[in-house]
Amino acid sequence: MKVGIVMGSKSDLDVMMPAADTLESFGVEVEVRVISAHRTPDLAAEWAGTARERGLEVIIAGAGGAAHLAGVMAAMTPLPVIGIPVKSRSLEGLDSLLSMVQMPSGIPVACVAINGAKNAALLAVQMLALKYPELAEKFDAFRAKQTADVEAITVIK
Numbered sequence: 252m253k254v255g256i257v258m259g260s261k262s263d264l265d266v267m268m269p270a271a272d273t274l275e276s277f278g279v280e281v282e283v284r285v286i287s288a289h290r291t292p293d294l295a296a297e298w299a300g301t302a303r304e305r306g307l308e309v310i311i312a313g314a315g316g317a318a319h320l321a322g323v324m325a326a327m328t329p330l331p332v333i334g335i336p337v338k339s340r341s342l343e344g345l346d347s348l349l350s351m352v353q354m355p356s357g358i359p360v361a362c363v364a365i366n367g368a369k370n371a372a373l374l375a376v377q378m379l380a381l382k383y384p385e386l387a388e389k390f391d392a393f394r395a396k397q398t399a400d401v402e403a404i405t406v407i408k
């Protein structure tokens with residue numbers, strides 16, 4: 252089980268690392284790279300184009316501003332791509348969100364919330380759980396614990 256995590260800049264690391272942490276908590280291996288759709292376009296094409304043969308099964312891509320990275324990944328691989336719009340300095344991530352979510356028909360990106368790294372990882376786990384029964388069991392346990400934790404804190408008296 253292996254997920255690729257890619258981001259447009261080192262400045263995205265703090266937002267993106269919770270995706271790696273979450274995946275690793277489920278026992279999913281990660282390959283983490285900084286690759287820019289604009290600054291290193293050839294590397295972006297090569298990395299995405301060889302992702303499946305390297306054993307990756309899902310790609311999580313985060314970028315901010317003119318956030319084209321997830322779309323470029325999706326254009327270059329048949330693997331499912333989950334996009335994380337990273338909160339930008341000037342427009343609070345609305346630019347990233349709109350840029351990432353408006354993919355042309357035929358090349359989808361599953362776009363989560365602004366800075367939604369944890370949910371991106373959980374979505375990847377859900378995809379992989381369709382193939383790996385042991386991961387499905389872990390995900391069921393995670394959901395049951397989450398429900399129990401929320402129920403516990405909503406009982407005030």
Ligand code: RP5
Pocket residue numbers: 258259260261262263287313314315316317337
């Ligand atoms: C995007 O531009 C990156 O994904 C990052 O979110 C944003 C700013 O990048 P830096 O200028 O901090 O390298 O490409």
